[in-house]
Amino acid sequence: MNIIEAIYKRKSIRKYVPYNISQSDFGDVENLVNNVQSLYSEIQMKITLIKEGIKIQEISKGIIGSYGKIEAPHYMVITSEEKEGYLENIGYTLEQIVLELADRGIGTCYIGGSIKKELLKDIMEIPSNQKPIIVVAFGYPANEPELEIKELENFKRKALEDIIIGNYEEKFREIFNLVRVAPSAINLQPWRLYVNENSIDLYANKGNILTKGLSHFSELDSGIALKHLELGCKERNITFEIKNQKLEDKKNLKYITSVML
Incomplete structure (x- = not known):
């Protein structure tokens, strides 16, 4: 594939x-x-x-x-x-x-x-x-x-800076764009990636008063995004390991897991 x-x-x-x-x-x-x-x-x-x-x-x-x-x-x-x-x-x-x-x-x-x-x-x-x-x-x-293959600009998605937090090397831009175009319930894109020196921490948005009813899909959608992140790393031959570090939740964000680089 x-x-x-x-x-x-x-x-x-x-x-x-x-x-x-x-x-x-x-x-x-x-x-x-x-x-x-x-x-x-x-x-x-x-x-x-x-x-x-x-x-x-x-x-x-x-x-x-x-x-x-x-x-x-x-x-x-x-x-x-x-x-x-x-x-x-x-x-x-x-x-x-x-x-x-x-x-x-x-x-x-x-x-x-x-x-x-x-x-x-x-x-x-x-x-x-x-x-x-x-x-x-x-x-x-x-x-x-x-x-048929669509160009990146034809996807209606959040900007990278809205879902990726932290500084990263240019080689990760294409990988993060693969995450950016992942499917999600009513296109909410609830995942947030916090980039650190040796890891990427994945969180799911808990939703607001209008989207609380879809909050359980945030975690399912984050699993989809994680698969895109994994496949992007494999495509770029970037060594990684998915590891739950049991980090604390952030404000309105539930910790999902981490990708150790």
């Missing part, structure tokens, strides 16, 4: 062709799901592929997200234990899959919102210690050019 191209191709696809992806492509998705690396291996999570999308569409009133009802040929339903770090674990894990699919010309869309466990009981098996957290729609985009 060309990670730079995949990141600049990816976008939330809301309309899909009304037929299944090929058997070969679906097999590739299964392989990705079965082998993807999570952030915290000690947190149990499960990604269930729903091949017959109509099953999710029939209960979609219970999983309507930021974009409203998304009708796709296939879906992923993600369940997890509710432990410290479980949301960023999900975001980090899913984004690897989402980018791999974008590279293959398969569109995706994160669908948030509260998912009632009882709605899914006849569709899939949910471990007793887990609950459904998020759904990802996937399939071929109805509009083929939608997964």
Whole structure:
């Protein structure tokens, strides 16, 4: 996978062709799901592929997200234990899959919102210690050019100085731009990166009076941003280690983890 191209191709696809992806492509998705690396291996999570999308569409009133009802040929339903770090674990894990699919010309869309466990009981098996957290729609985009590479200036995002705090070498600018274009709930970009001499500390905005209802997505979105940061470092051959230093929260910011350089 060309990670730079995949990141600049990816976008939330809301309309899909009304037929299944090929058997070969679906097999590739299964392989990705079965082998993807999570952030915290000690947190149990499960990604269930729903091949017959109509099953999710029939209960979609219970999983309507930021974009409203998304009708796709296939879906992923993600369940997890509710432990410290479980949301960023999900975001980090899913984004690897989402980018791999974008590279293959398969569109995706994160669908948030509260998912009632009882709605899914006849569709899939949910471990007793887990609950459904998020759904990802996937399939071929109805509009083929939608997964073409976009230029950085065509992304509507916060300026780098709004999300990156501290001084950094020029080699990190491209990496931080990869983080800058990461997807987030209603494009809030809740992550903040504090750059130090030997580390980058990741925090999530806790939200204001208007966005408190989306605060749980801040941590999931920060996991997505962390994946972009990791992939950018790998692309630049920068040695790093993800390590939770258990730092204190800052005003209106929750500490997530650190990347040790």
